Amino acid sequence: MYTQALNTLDPQAAAEDSVLEARFQARIDAEEKIEPNDWMPAAYRRTLVRQISQHAHSEIIGMQPEGNWITRAPSLRRKAALLAKVQDEGGHGMYLYAAAETLGVSREELVEQLVSGKAKYSSIFNYPTLNWADIGAIGWLVDGAAIMNQIPLCRCSYGPYARAMIRVCKEESFHQRQGYELMLTLCRGTPEQKAMAQDALNRWWWPSLMMFGPSDTESVHSGQTMAWKIKRFSNDELRQKFIDATVPQGHFLGLTFPDPDLAFDEATGHWQHGEIDWSEFARVVAGDGPCNRQRLAAKRKAEADGAWVREAALAHADKRRQRQAAAWRVAAE
Numbered sequence: 001m002y003t004q005a006l007n008t009l010d011p012q013a014a015a016e017d018s019v020l021e022a023r024f025q026a027r028i029d030a031e032e033k034i035e036p037n038d039w040m041p042a043a044y045r046r047t048l049v050r051q052i053s054q055h056a057h058s059e060i061i062g063m064q065p066e067g068n069w070i071t072r073a074p075s076l077r078r079k080a081a082l083l084a085k086v087q088d089e090g091g092h093g094m095y096l097y098a099a100a101e102t103l104g105v106s107r108e109e110l111v112e113q114l115v116s117g118k119a120k121y122s123s124i125f126n127y128p129t130l131n132w133a134d135i136g137a138i139g140w141l142v143d144g145a146a147i148m149n150q151i152p153l154c155r156c157s158y159g160p161y162a163r164a165m166i167r168v169c170k171e172e173s174f175h176q177r178q179g180y181e182l183m184l185t186l187c188r189g190t191p192e193q194k195a196m197a198q199d200a201l202n203r204w205w206w207p208s209l210m211m212f213g214p215s216d217t218e219s220v221h222s223g224q225t226m227a228w229k230i231k232r233f234s235n236d237e238l239r240q241k242f243i244d245a246t247v248p249q250g251h252f253l254g255l256t257f258p259d260p261d262l263a264f265d266e267a268t269g270h271w272q273h274g275e276i277d278w279s280e281f282a283r284v285v286a287g288d289g290p291c292n293r294q295r296l297a298a299k300r301k302a303e304a305d306g307a308w309v310r311e312a313a314l315a316h317a318d319k320r321r322q323r324q325a326a327a328w329r330v331a332a333e
């Protein structure tokens with residue numbers, strides 16, 4: 001893989017880098033896909049590693065809030081659907097780790113960053129699932145927000161990431177439908193079931209809005225990632241798209257949103273919302289959310305418990321390589 005020369009003291013090297021960066025940006029502007037062996041600025045590579053790995057970590061940690069409800073699902077149908085969804089999320093994490101590896105970073109290194117607490121994952125997965133309705137709210141709201149974020153990533157300028165997102169988005173759309181159908185069933189059920197659905201919406205609405213990241217005025221990375229066409233829309237644009245799509249769905253369910261300032265603006269055609277508590281977002285991202293410690297502790301335990309499996313798989317793969325190499329030598333003689 002090409003390693004970019006970084007020598008700010010060498011005017012010639014700096015000039016060459018400038019020419020390469022101009023050519024790179026021209027390819028981006030022309031909607032060409034950047035592939036692993038293509039030249040790319042070091043900052044572009046770092047940005048992709050950070051974003052793709054955080055996305056992968058979010059998929060893996062995101063298995064936990066729903067996974068602990070698999071054994072408590074109210075029917076075999078619900079159990080099978082939830083099991084399939086959690087399995088999908090594990091697969092998404094693997095696709096994304098593989099995409100990150102094309103940038104020259106190993107999966108082991110990325111996982112170590114996660115379990116050590118150095119790497120971040122989506123703030124939404126640090127909230128507890130208190131009852132069965134939370135599973136519906138996660139599918140409807142959290143996966144709905146994820147789809148808003150991820151569909152534009154299918155047109156990301158980096159080829160491996162864009163291609164991975166095509167399958168991920170197809171599966172996420174089923175997750176969102178599954179969650180909404182669960183909420184609809186609860187809302188058409190007993191008063192107690194509808195109350196569960198309302199309670200879940202009350203608790204998950206604001207964290208779902210925070211999933212899109214800080215407001216555009218506070219976002220550190222958005223401007224450059226949009227110039228590189230890693231992202232196609234700003235945080236606030238995506239958040240507004242999500243609100244406009246989701247509020248009518250909630251009203252159809254007969255639910256109310258926990259935002260007294262929520263109102264439809266006839267002039268703009270958008271739903272206006274109240275102020276988000278960004279101090280809560282900062283606190284959760286910094287590791288002080290309701291379940292931050294629990295989520296990382298569970299991941300660390302899973303890594304430790306699975307160490308022997310990884311070691312055995314690596315040993316088996318090494319033996320296969322040795323046998324194959326020996327067979328090739330015999331065939332060559």
